[in-house]
Amino acid sequence: MTKKVLVGAHPWVYAAKQENYDIYPIIEQIFSDMSYAGLDGIELMHMVFRHDGAVEKISELSQKYSLPVIGSSFGGNMWNLKEHDAILEEAELAIKSLAKLGGRTLGTSVGSAKAPKTTEQLDAQAFLLRKIIAICSKNNVVLNLHNHTYEVENNEHDLSGTLARIPDIKLGPDLNWLLRAGIEPVDFIHRHASRIVFLHLRDQKADGKWSEAMGEGDMDYVAIGRALKDIGFSGDAVIELAHEADFKPTRPLRESLKISREFVLSIFDY
Secondary structure: OOOOOEEEEOOHHHHOOOHHHOOHHHHHHHHHHHHHOOOOEEEEEHHHHHOOOHHHHHHHHHHHOOOOEEEEEEEOOOOOHHHHHHHHHHHHHHHHHHHHHOOOEEEEEOOOOOOOOOHHHHHHHHHHHHHHHHHHHHOOOEEEEOOOOOOOHHHHHHHHHHHHHOOOOEEOOEHHHHHHOOOOHHHHHHHOHHHEOEEEEOOEOOOOOEOOOOOOOOOOHHHHHHHHHHOOOOOEEEEOOOOOOOOOOOOOHHHHHHHHHHHHHHHHOO
């Protein structure tokens, strides 16, 4: 019997309106909203751990709102050797902080080089990823590769380069970014079935613009749900809402999260 898929949310839609994307000043509002929406947990953003007392405050909020910390997103220009020391230091802080909070996932973005990465850049990227994976392993955290569009464009050049160098790395695909990059999510799920341990979910309309909540767009989540059932997916599914820069919300974010949570339950039975 496969374990219950935990459905959480990522606070990007809040961070997008914050200075330097820092959610820490509004962290309690986020916990309150996600708890109200009926979510099973929260995926944090690693910048919160730069604040003094962050672990203690987040622990208190997690208990107050009965909202477990699933893990955190993380990222940096891992292809750039000059940035390795700083990225590794930031990763260690995030991973050790997560471990104290019971977090167990690190959704990792490797950074865009603005052009297809060279062999040397892919080597550097994999070298740093291995170091971060080692820190994760010591803290019972599993690294998964997140994607935007750059990782899977050009016939999945970036992702394939990483998989060639670290064949057993886990994946946490963002299904909407796959679609925006011209990759069919159902096909991706089947091709990478054994590696997928995490999902990021959002919806978009037929015109390519993000919908306010999941279920209000035109992505074929029924087909995606069948594909996930086919592969026996048993990881974590995290809703990551995003809105276009000129979008004016028609409702509070907590309501869009609640609608999205209910949609995931109705389609996936998670």
